[in-house]
Amino acid sequence: MDSPEKVTGARREAPPHLYLGTPFCRGVCAFCNFYKTDLRTYRRYFGEEGRFADAVRRELDLWMPELPARLSTVYIGGGSPLELPDGSLLTLLRDLHRRFDLREAEITVEANPSWPADRAALESGLINRLSIGVQTFSPAGLSLLHRDKIPDPDFLNRVGALVENVSMDLLYDIPGMGESVVRDDLERALAYGPKHLSWYGLEITSENYRRRLPAPDPAAWEKQRGILEAGLGAAGFHRYELSNWAREGWESRHNRAYWECKPYLGIGPAAWGQAVDGEGHPFRYLNTRHPGFWRDAVEGGKWPREETERLGTRELANEFVFLSLRTTEGLDLGEYERRFGEAFEVKFAPALGRLNPCFIKENGHFRLSERGALYYNTVCADLMIVEEPA
Numbered sequence: 166m167d168s169p170e171k172v173t174g175a176r177r178e179a180p181p182h183l184y185l186g187t188p189f190c191r192g193v194c195a196f197c198n199f200y201k202t203d204l205r206t207y208r209r210y211f212g213e214e215g216r217f218a219d220a221v222r223r224e225l226d227l228w229m230p231e232l233p234a235r236l237s238t239v240y241i242g243g244g245s246p247l248e249l250p251d252g253s254l255l256t257l258l259r260d261l262h263r264r265f266d267l268r269e270a271e272i273t274v275e276a277n278p279s280w281p282a283d284r285a286a287l288e289s290g291l292i293n294r295l296s297i298g299v300q301t302f303s304p305a306g307l308s309l310l311h312r313d314k315i316p317d318p319d320f321l322n323r324v325g326a327l328v329e330n331v332s333m334d335l336l337y338d339i340p341g342m343g344e345s346v347v348r349d350d351l352e353r354a355l356a357y358g359p360k361h362l363s364w365y366g367l368e369i370t371s372e373n374y375r376r377r378l379p380a381p382d383p384a385a386w387e388k389q390r391g392i393l394e395a396g397l398g399a400a401g402f403h404r405y406e407l408s409n410w411a412r413e414g415w416e417s418r419h420n421r422a423y424w425e426c427k428p429y430l431g432i433g434p435a436a437w438g439q440a441v442d443g444e445g446h447p448f449r450y451l452n453t454r455h456p457g458f459w460r461d462a463v464e465g466g467k468w469p470r471e472e473t474e475r476l477g478t479r480e481l482a483n484e485f486v487f488l489s490l491r492t493t494e495g496l497d498l499g500e501y502e503r504r505f506g507e508a509f510e511v512k513f514a515p516a517l518g519r520l521n522p523c524f525i526k527e528n529g530h531f532r533l534s535e536r537g538a539l540y541y542n543t544v545c546a547d548l549m550i551v552e553e554p555a
């Protein structure tokens with residue numbers, strides 16, 4: 166791994182996709198694997214009105230003069246941005262609209278499933294996509310998730326009139342929650358008319374939390390996923406990524422850019438980003454997670470970096486494989502050869518022989534079969550390059 170000084174000292178090329186991290190939540194949920202903290206912490210470090218927006222402005226200034234004039238997508242999340250106090254989100258949105266040409270941009274903000282504190286930001290017309298974290302409509306499920314954000318039917322019925330492009334995030338395979346909960350969640354989510362649905366199997370990484378949950382049913386994941394595939398297909402949604410379904414034309418442009426390995430600018434505490442330095446080397450970085458240290462760095466005119474890694478052929482090829490296999494188009498064989506100088510089918514011939522039932526080869530692409538989609542992690546593990554090419 167290169168030192169941050171070596172990489173961040175180089176001139177950069179900023180991409181037209183912006184992720185703005187706001188890892189401050191109104192109550193922290195037990196199942197969540199992202200870095201996050203609460204609104205008290207926000208007040209501790211950004212107590213004076215406008216201080217957070219000013220810090221974001223300063224971080225963007227560090228990228229000058231390479232910032233593009235126009236952004237394709239903006240994604241604000243990693244917490245509850247609409248719950249930030251003192252109209253902070255509205256200030257941020259106004260700043261971004263002043264600084265960039267966002268007329269054609271997809272501008273997504275994450276939201277809880279109820280009327281937010283910053284209703285003015287929601288009604289400002291400065292957002293055109295809302296990603297609402299529902300997780301489940303089941304009170305028992307929410308209690309297992311230790312999640313106090315109860316879906317509010319009034320909000321969910323009326324929010325589509327304010328922001329046309331509404332997406333909902335839900336979970337399946339919650340231990341102790343059977344198929345009837347998934348069917349009920351499906352029916353209720355569809356009744357609110359979202360354009361897009363992200364539906365992930367619950368992944369538990371904390372042993373402490375796992376111990377407090379009912380025993381998992383090893384067959385639940387596959388059965389519940391089958392219910393979703395059938396139900397969402399019948400309702401006119403198509404799956405375009407392992408866990409994402411949309412009505413035609415309403416796929417997430419921001420997430421697509423990520424799955425297509427396009428670079429994106431990460432701003433704010435705990436934000437990941439990927440860009441290209443002045444010597445043409447791609448690099449990935451993680452911004453300082455601690456909000457106070459992030460603030461101090463940007464207010465002092467320094468890059469707020471916790472990790473910076475220059476990406477070589479091995480990292481880029483691995484990323485290309487595991488991200489493109491998430492999409493329903495699959496891995497573009499010509500593109501793989503163009504980027505990495507060798508044919509995918511030759512390089513991975515033994516693994517592809519073993520994994521034969523997991524793939525469909527079609528139109529110059531390798532995509533996962535239904536079976537392959539069930540074993541995505543195992544398939545990818547078999548296709549990772551672990552040694553640097555000689």
Ligand code: SF4
Nearest residue numbers: 190193194197243244
């Ligand atoms: S799920 Fe959302 S609201 Fe809950 S802790 Fe994670 S980021 Fe915060």
